[in-house]
Amino acid sequence: MTSETDPRFLRSREAILNAARELLLESGPTAVTHVQVAERAGVGRATVYRHWPQAESLLIEAMATVPMPFLDKPTIPTREWLRRELTAIARQLELDDVRAVSTTLANTALWDQNMDARRAQFAGILTDRLAAALDDAHARGEITLALTSRDAAAMTIGPMYYRSTIERAPIDSALIEAAISALGTWSTD
Amino acid sequence: MTSETDPRFLRSREAILNAARELLLESGPTAVTHVQVAERAGVGRATVYRHWPQAESLLIEAMATVPMPFLDKPTIPTREWLRRELTAIARQLELDDVRAVSTTLANTALWDQNMDARRAQFAGILTDRLAAALDDAHARGEITLALTSRDAAAMTIGPMYYRSTIERAPIDSALIEAAISALGTWSTD
Incomplete structure (x- = not known):
């Protein structure tokens, strides 16, 4: 069984993404750090690093599921x-x-x-x-x-x-x- | 003869720069490491360290080999x-x-x-x-x-x-x- 299909691997990945998304919505992009994400997700910091060595990549993936407000709902003029x-x-x-x-x-x-x-x-x-x-x-x-x-x-x-x-x-x-x-x-x- | 004019020194420098540029183009900046550059260039790791103690400097120099001729020498109209x-x-x-x-x-x-x-x-x-x-x-x-x-x-x-x-x-x-x-x-x- 590769790590990518290991249920524990997938569960921790999901928990980390959810934590990153929550932190992003609550406190903005600066809050999406390895330390804070690990704490919120209830996993070890090393686990976060294993999934996402760079916090920016995690942030980008978390952002993809967050609504993007720009240029939405045009008004007149x-x-x-x-x-x-x-x-x-x-x-x-x-x-x-x-x-x-x-x-x-x-x-x-x-x-x-x-x-x-x-x-x-x-x-x-x-x-x-x-x-x-x-x-x-x-x-x-x-x-x-x-x-x-x-x-x-x-x-x-x-x-x-x-x-x-x-x-x-x-x-x-x-x-x-x-x-x-x-x-x-x-x-x- | 100083090392800077030693033909072997200049040859290995050239080989290292070429290897760094290839790795940059193929796999991005994270691939430009002493280990990978040495392997690609066919030189010892110590040789890469001697030329560029820091991988970042090597990356910068590899990038600088891309020429920038743009917007030079305007003509009319x-x-x-x-x-x-x-x-x-x-x-x-x-x-x-x-x-x-x-x-x-x-x-x-x-x-x-x-x-x-x-x-x-x-x-x-x-x-x-x-x-x-x-x-x-x-x-x-x-x-x-x-x-x-x-x-x-x-x-x-x-x-x-x-x-x-x-x-x-x-x-x-x-x-x-x-x-x-x-x-x-x-x-x-």
């Missing part, structure tokens, strides 16, 4: 909703933990299939939500899109992600406004 | 030069090794000062070059900038970087054109 949502993402991207999780995800996904699935799920949600909101805004005459709506996530989140993780500089409102303008001609222009 | 350069960056970002190096850099820079210095250098070059080219283009009347020229790198490379490392989808010419248009009003529009 779309431009104001978008400014609000992008600003919220910008503030998140400036947190060390979120930077750690997002760059760990992008990096480890290149070699780890499970991580790549998380990455795809995460990216897909953002792309889908923004595309749907912009298609509706376009249909309502709020914006004449300058690009296909499925390019909108890359066009708006991309500059902020690059600014935060590659340039490591603050995401100011000018960059956010430039990204919003890049989507097309807004009726309020 | 600026828009065509920019389209050419961004397309070249896009093709690079679609290569597994460039994705590996760029996401490893963004990730490890969060915890490693040397890596962070390399990240800052890398990002600074791109930001500076593009800002200078666009300021000149603006002065010549080729473009009326819609943003500060130092936001241009994030606004153009950001969407491509996000598309390549987070969405993991092809960077088509439509995305590149959208990024170029986002910079301002081109006189050729």
Whole structure:
């Protein structure tokens, strides 16, 4: 019997993930440490390390089961909703933990299939939500899109992600406004 | 004869760097260990330690062998030069090794000062070059900038970087054109 099918192995894995998820929801990403997860899950610290040598990987896996609030439930006017949502993402991207999780995800996904699935799920949600909101805004005459709506996530989140993780500089409102303008001609222009 | 000019020293240095780069591209930064590099390079572990006492330094140097010719030497018309350069960056970002190096850099820079210095250098070059080219283009009347020229790198490379490392989808010419248009009003529009 390999460890992957050992019921005790699977039970401890499940307990650890549940503990990580609880800690994430209660206290944010900084709470998802080996020590706190082990304590909450009622397992030894070594067991947590055996399942997830890196706390970031555990955090990413726990995050995958937690709802992602960004770009959800668009409101009208779309431009104001978008400014609000992008600003919220910008503030998140400036947190060390979120930077750690997002760059760990992008990096480890290149070699780890499970991580790549998380990455795809995460990216897909953002792309889908923004595309749907912009298609509706376009249909309502709020914006004449300058690009296909499925390019909108890359066009708006991309500059902020690059600014935060590659340039490591603050995401100011000018960059956010430039990204919003890049989507097309807004009726309020 | 100092060791730095000893042909055997230089040969083993080259073999170690090549091995480190291969391991980085194949299996990610965690694979660049003294043990694995020595085995791959066909040299003793002590030899790797003599050249690079710290595995992190070896990783940084292996990564540095990826050349960075982008956005250098702008030509006129600026828009065509920019389209050419961004397309070249896009093709690079679609290569597994460039994705590996760029996401490893963004990730490890969060915890490693040397890596962070390399990240800052890398990002600074791109930001500076593009800002200078666009300021000149603006002065010549080729473009009326819609943003500060130092936001241009994030606004153009950001969407491509996000598309390549987070969405993991092809960077088509439509995305590149959208990024170029986002910079301002081109006189050729």
